[in-house]
Amino acid sequence: MSSSTLTIASRIINQLIRDRRTIILIVVVPLVIASLVGVSVPDKSILDYTAPAILAVLILFFGFLLTGISFLRERSQGTLERLMASPVSRLDIVGGYLLGFLLFAVLQTMVLFFYFIYVLNVSFYGDLWQILVFQVLIGIGAVCMGTFFSVLAKNEFQMVQFIPMIIVPQMFLCGLLWPVSQMPEYLQWLANVLPMTYGVEGIRALMLQGQNLLDIGKDVGVLAAYAVGLLILTALTLRRSTG
Amino acid sequence: MPESNFSGPAVEVNKVSFAYGRQKVLDEFSLEIPGGISFGLLGPNGAGKTTLIRLLVGLLKARAGTILTLGRKPSPRIAHLIGYMPQLPSLYAELSVIQNVEFFARIYQLTDKTERRRRVEEVIKLVDLWEHRRKSAMNLSGGMKQRASLACAIVHNPPLLFLDEPTVGLDPELRVTFWEYFTALTRQGATLIISSHTMDDAAHCDRLAFMRDGRVIALGSPDELRQATGQAKATLEDAFLYFIKHGGVNKNVQ
Incomplete structure (x- = not known):
């Protein structure tokens, strides 16, 4: 990891820390949503079953939103262009953004997870650290996805359109509402190419069945491949020359 | 100042064409700028000044023709020799003035901590923002943002500096200070x-x-x-209008 990557990451962290309202919103909004989930599902056994999938979906949603909008703002304010005219490589830039935003995505993940466990009393069977590692992996995927799609969007309005286009289908098809195996075949095919399906499958196996990371190697592998693939695609898409 | 080890023209533009979509901005544009001087690109909005600068720093790619900046194609490899101040202040709104300048000092590889601090302090004082160094960029006035942006562009003491409308929003007194500094820079060989x-x-x-x-x-x-x-008391404005009136041919008056 280059010093430029770390410099960019620490700048992003500094920026968000100085923006107290955003920090409060990063923590409070997921809690409000999680509370709504808690009070709207009266049966504890149903909450225990649905909570892991909801957790995975919320991590994806908030990570995508935070990164996508922030990265796009860098472009609209001209700060990204200034950085592109400097000696840093595209990979340094993308890596720096990934690291910086990841910290806040992890923060949201921890807040959500511990709120589900200790406030909403959701039961889990697997190892705590393995569950957290897997959630961080979902967070990395969300940050990579947010960065990639913000490169494709030309303004905030377009970025907002990516939410229903990218996030909502994954919420419906990941098995949160209905098991993937009971969907029509063409939807199963679609669900199997979306990363959230593996996120939900993996987190359910860890939290509900007490499996470990090795048992869900396929889910870990697919999510990691998605993250690396999107990271490379973002670096390639983020051209220094824009003409 | 980082060594460029290049004694030829600072910039060579040869028959460069560029368009935004179907809108042609530069058509077979050629220009050579010698090193060690202050060179002004003067013209109304839409003349192609900003596009030319963005091409020279490598942010845009020419559709045809060649561009050499310090004898090489614009790329991140020579970016440490170049300072770029965009038209928009392009600062990180939540960060303070000192954090913004410090960030660019790090990005431009000022690795020695003591030297970096000295240089950051020097440029912030130069643009007369030392008293406001802890203010967030978002709370600065337009002119202050412009000054902070200049500090970010010059913190690594580059031998070649591209300044896109650097004096916009500055009061006359500060404009004079800026020009004194620019003149000093060219005397040092920039x-x-x-x-x-x-x-x-x-x-x-x-x-x-x-x-x-x-x-x-x-x-x-x-x-x-x-x-x-041909007029004894002609101003540069008169000269500009004169060249527009007389056909606007590519004319080297020297």
């Missing part, structure tokens, strides 16, 4: 390429290119351009 649409800036430059509709309509020193009008 090359400054400045885009502007004000004749006040133009008068300070060693050489000028009058630009209109993506073409150079006249090239020379401020005095040469004024004299070319």
Whole structure:
């Protein structure tokens, strides 16, 4: 990891820390949503079953939103262009953004997870650290996805359109509402190419069945491949020359 | 100042064409800028000044023709030798002035901590923002943002500096200070390429290119351009209008 990557990451962290309202919103909004989930599902056994999938979906949603909008703002304010005219490589830039935003995505993940466990009393069977590692992996995927799609969007309005286009289908098809195996075949095919399906499958196996990371190697592998693939695609898409 | 080890022209643009979609901005544009001077790109909005600067720093890619900056194609490999101040202040709104400048000092590889701090302090004082160094960029006035942006562009003491409308929003006193600093930089051997649409800036430059509709309509020193009008008391504004009126041909008046 280059010093430029770390410099960019620490700048992003500094920026968000100085923006107290955003920090409060990063923590409070997921809690409000999680509370709504808690009070709207009266049966504890149903909450225990649905909570892991909801957790995975919320991590994806908030990570995508935070990164996508922030990265796009860098472009609209001209700060990204200034950085592109400097000696840093595209990979340094993308890596720096990934690291910086990841910290806040992890923060949201921890807040959500511990709120589900200790406030909403959701039961889990697997190892705590393995569950957290897997959630961080979902967070990395969300940050990579947010960065990639913000490169494709030309303004905030377009970025907002990516939410229903990218996030909502994954919420419906990941098995949160209905098991993937009971969907029509063409939807199963679609669900199997979306990363959230593996996120939900993996987190359910860890939290509900007490499996470990090795048992869900396929889910870990697919999510990691998605993250690396999107990271490379973002670096390639983020051209220094824009003409 | 980082060594460029290059003694040729600071910038060579040869038959460069560029368009935003179907809108042609530069068409077979050629220009050579010698090193160690302040060179003004002067023209109205839409003349192609900003596009030319973005091409020279490598943010845009020419559709045809060649561009050499310090003898090499614009790329991240020579970016440490270049300072770039965009038209928009382009600062990180939540960060303070000192954090913004410090960030660019790190990005431009000022690795020695003591030297970096000294240089950051020096440039912030130079742009007269030391008292406001802890203020967030979002709370600065337009002129202050412009000054902070300049500090970010010069913190690594580059031998070649591209300044896109650097004096916009500055009061006359600070404008004079800026020009004193720019003159000092060229005396130290740096090359400054400045885009502007004000004749006040133009008068300070060693050489000028009058630009209109993506073409150079006249090239020379401020005095040469004024004299070319044939009027004893002609201003640069008169000279610009003269070259527009007389066909706007690519004309080196030297």
